[in-house]
Amino acid sequence: MPQVPPEFVYLIIATAIPLLVWMALRDARAAAAARHCLLDTGLNILEAPRLSIEPSGFPKIEGTAEGRAFRVALIPDTLTFRRLPQLWLDVTLRRDLPGIRDSVAILVRPSGGDYYSMTDRLRDYLLPPAGFPDSCLVKGQGPGARALLNRIAPCAARLLLDSKIKEIDVSPRGIRVIRQFAQGARGSHLILRQSVFEGALLQADELEDMINAALQVENTLTELNLVSAA
Numbered sequence: 001m002p003q004v005p006p007e008f009v010y011l012i013i014a015t016a017i018p019l020l021v022w023m024a025l026r027d028a029r030a031a032a033a034a035r036h037c038l039l040d041t042g043l044n045i046l047e048a049p050r051l052s053i054e055p056s057g058f059p060k061i062e063g064t065a066e067g068r069a070f071r072v073a074l075i076p077d078t079l080t081f082r083r084l085p086q087l088w089l090d091v092t093l094r095r096d097l098p099g100i101r102d103s104v105a106i107l108v109r110p111s112g113g114d115y116y117s118m119t120d121r122l123r124d125y126l127l128p129p130a131g132f133p134d135s136c137l138v139k140g141q142g143p144g145a146r147a148l149l150n151r152i153a154p155c156a157a158r159l160l161l162d163s164k165i166k167e168i169d170v171s172p173r174g175i176r177v178i179r180q181f182a183q184g185a186r187g188s189h190l191i192l193r194q195s196v197f198e199g200a201l202l203q204a205d206e207l208e209d210m211i212n213a214a215l216q217v218e219n220t221l222t223e224l225n226l227v228s229a230a
Contacts, residue, residue, distance in 0.1 A: 089181035091210035102142025103171040110137040131157035155220040
């Protein structure tokens, strides 16, 4: 069998490397463009929406709904010990809650690597109320954290019937609800260790449900404050 001249091998390599780099850059640009559009539906749901791209490469939208300021963001969770990467939808009602001086975070199915969870920043462990999922971590901070948890417990228990809800947080600065948005494609993760969220796109009813969830918690706190003041 004739031996291939080294010059020919070098020529093939010199030609292939730029092509591979171009293909990688093309795929990266396409993936970035796809990520930037994931929350576009929110532009039609929120009033006066402002779209920006986070350092993670995923979009964030700020705007108003029902006269309240909201932030809608995506949290990529690609820790290698997870079976598959997760993409979380973070909907936060941003306002100073009257009469609230303490904080509570309710995290479902804690893994120990939930870096985005507010439970990492709170000091006190609280016993989950009746009706909460079995796998549930509840933490609080402040002398009234237990009372705050009791106030929101019935509403939170109803919201947690949605198995995709991951976390509900209440603090003096607002209310945050986190829900599973998408799960990484198995093949890309197992073979290439890449996080590819195929078919992920925010649906209007999904965002509206999340906004309503935050408003339900707010209404619970507001109604109780009104009753207490009566």
